[in-house]
Amino acid sequence: MNNTPGKIRIATTSLAGCFGCHMSILDIDEKIIDLVELVEFDRTPLTDIKEIGECDIGIIEGAVANSENVEVLQEFRKHCKTVVAIGACALNGGIPAMRNHYSLEECLKESYVDGMGLDKPLIPSDPELPMILNEVHPVQDVVKVDYVLPGCPPTADMIWDALTALIEGREPSFSLDEVRYD
Amino acid sequence: MPTFTLDQQTIEYNPGDTIMEAASRAGIYIPHLCYHPEFTPHGSCRVCVVSVNGRYVSSCTTPASENLDVTNISEAVQQHRKQLLEMLFVEGNHVCPACEKSGACTLQSVAEFCGMLSPTFSFQYPNRPVDASHPDYMLDYNRCINCELCVRASRDVDGKSIFGLSGRGHEAHLVVNSEDGLLGSSNFDKNDRAASICPVGVILPKHQGFNKPIGKRLFDETPINEQMVEPQR
């Protein structure tokens, strides 16, 4: 990938999330055309680039639930000047963290051993698979987060407002009715 | 009538009023959780903190007096409230997207009003089981903030003392006064005052979850600071 001078480079990733926050990013609709004038996407699920390069902004959706999530998140922190965590899962663990009330063993047994309709009950443990963490963590447990956008998902308008502010070098700020946790 | 100053406004008060009572009468919103005009002040949540002559006090327990210079809405006061709200959020399990009270939750609405984007403290993820034993109501302890409004409502209005607080420190928790500790074994009734007092999503009616669409819920249309009377839940 060539870096176009003058353009802000953005990377995004979805950790343990539902991709809803990324849907919300796409929801900025035709404004995305304006955005592309200003920014260039590095690693994102939208470009399918696998390795992250040096970026200005890294956007994180989702909670941290396995070893791969940790690795990706730490890579983002290393390569992005500004890290923005978006959505309930990234901010507070969200729905994925509701498994924290159970032991990992209980969760895995329920899914892979005792659950309904299992052909060959077996807890997967291939070394190729990421290791599942004892507990699900919010992004802030693993890396320092510079900005947060709450919501499940944050609205497209909020994402747009925050991105344009950051691109223009302003502090993002939100009106009272923009801030929601659901 | 004697007066004091709140955010440069002159507020009249009756002797015996707290700052909160006088401000409410004057139509001024001071964010709060454990305070409720129907009940004796509690002073536990600290969210109604205001700055008085440079010191922070809870407005629900501090008597109004002549010459008080009260700051209710300022960057510093809102910052203080935000820290307290963050603490309440990380202490329990407040999963707004999965909560039926979302949109009608005072904790959520106050936090949004005070400018909390997300808690920064370390999430505790306590393990608190749900009590679904009662035919009409359920208790989701994950969201309890120990405000004791249900304790007061059940004791002072319903005359039942169904709820209480047990334990100490961070282990302090809501309990139900029944033989096995379950709501279903108590004489709790859906018409009790305690059934409709919970400011968060602990005491919830069954069979009507998510009955109002987003956009139509209690605080969607009128934010909490504009609801001049105590919201009916």
Add this chain to the structure above:
Amino acid sequence: MSAATVEAINNIIDNNHDPDYLLQHLIEIQHHFHYIPEIAIGALAQTTGFSETHIQSVVAFYSFLSLEYQGDYRILFSDNFTDRIDHNQQLKTLLEDKVKDASVYIGMTSCTGLCDQGPGLLVNGLAINDLDDQRVEEIAALILNKEPVSNWPVHLFAIRDNIQRSDIQLQQESSGGEGLAKALSLGPDQTLSVVDASGLRGRGGAGFKTATKWSFCKQHQSDQHFVVCNADEGEPGTFKDRILLNTYAEEVIEGMTICASVIGASKGLIYLRGEYRYLLEALQGTMQKLRSENKLGNNILGQNGFDFDVEIHLGAGAYICGEESSLIESLEGKRGIPRIRPPFPVQQGYKNKPTVVNNVETFWSVAHILRQGADWFNQAGTEASPGTRLLSISGDCERPGIYEYPFGMTLTEILKDCGGAGAQAIQMAGAAGTTVLAKDFARQLSFEDLATGGSFMVIGSQRDLMDLLDNFATFFRHESCGFCTPCRVGTLLIEEIIQRFNHKQGSEVDLEQLQRIAQIMQETSFCGLGSTAPTAFIDALNQSPELFTERMGHDIDNPVFDLEQATRDYKRITQ
């Protein structure tokens, strides 16, 4: 349930159905059975009218009460910093190893007030001092022999006063009631004037002027007034009330009686911390003696119509009950949650009647002041802090114990006396107090400079101050009453952060949060526990930032995330 159990419970309740005695009954039931049997909860619900849930919630508030049978011996090792430097943890492990199969519960508890002769422990509520391997082995043998604690050899319980320095007050002969006689001859107003002229300030720590407190209470019209002696000496490192109650109880009760004569009280209460239960019997003996000498009871010392008597209520392991409004709640048999103030106890205290709550030492000083006069007292000390006071000195010094000093002494002088040369710091006023580093040892003991409720812990140069902070963080997390948000959650979060630093896993994020949490606790807590709990951490951060900065992970900007630890369960499950 056997008939004997029922009988024992009934004997304890003894037809006293007053709900205020709920906690006292629970304490005696615990003492008898080493737990609270379910049947006792039922019996108390019947007699007091409280729900069983309410009674259980009271039990759950106090550390020394337990709803579960945990064994015939309940052993709690004192866990103050001074106990830790004397290896209480190793001694606990030793005992655990020795008595593995016995019917025994072994746990930790907050400072038991034996810091000058520690480590200490409580066995079924009774205090043992001077623990070492040999004594622990002796205790283990008694447990394995199933010897009831009442048969244990007395030398295990031989707690010493350990007075190292006496000044004008400790040098006095026993007062013999002269102070009280003087007060009665002067009358209430003049007695108050003497206390006022002495300049005596409360010895619990806050330093409120005693005469002012009494006069507020006196002015408050009511059919009843109460005198309460705060003997809940819970601030870690404080043990001076222990010796006053042990050896000078007559003067303490005399001081209470003088107060009663001033404010017009007929009843006094001593709230004795559960850790000092071993003093109970002797105290009751002292009261009996005073009654026989007409210094308690009706028409005291022949003064017609002056009736006053004192009752002892025990605490049950809750630091918060040293706060006067929590103490009153606890006296009324409830969970020790502080009250909204105003009204203050002098307006509405015990049973909502005007109540003076003073520290043990305050009452003791009052007796001497009345006997010797205000001038005798305030010739010592400084202008703003008249008189002398008792210090409980412990930690890294050659001669720990009780020291009486006039206010105004410098820490350097005090350290010289107790053999604490080379100390890196003094922890003044306990866990909630101030950490004074060696460079500031020229500062002085006084309300205007360094106030203390009596605790003076010497921290030697060989100690790691982070261990001190770790001890305090656990203490406050355990002792927060949980009523208000900042203290309940803040103490929990601070402990987590301190432990991260202690494991060299801190980061800038943690430091920033620690400061934010501390500030919010200081400025918005409901009572003094929450507002003072962060002091030691902030003192350390301001005075010795390297304590923290040297314990950060390799990437100080980001939190330390231990992937190895975080995948431990998965590896175990899938191995």
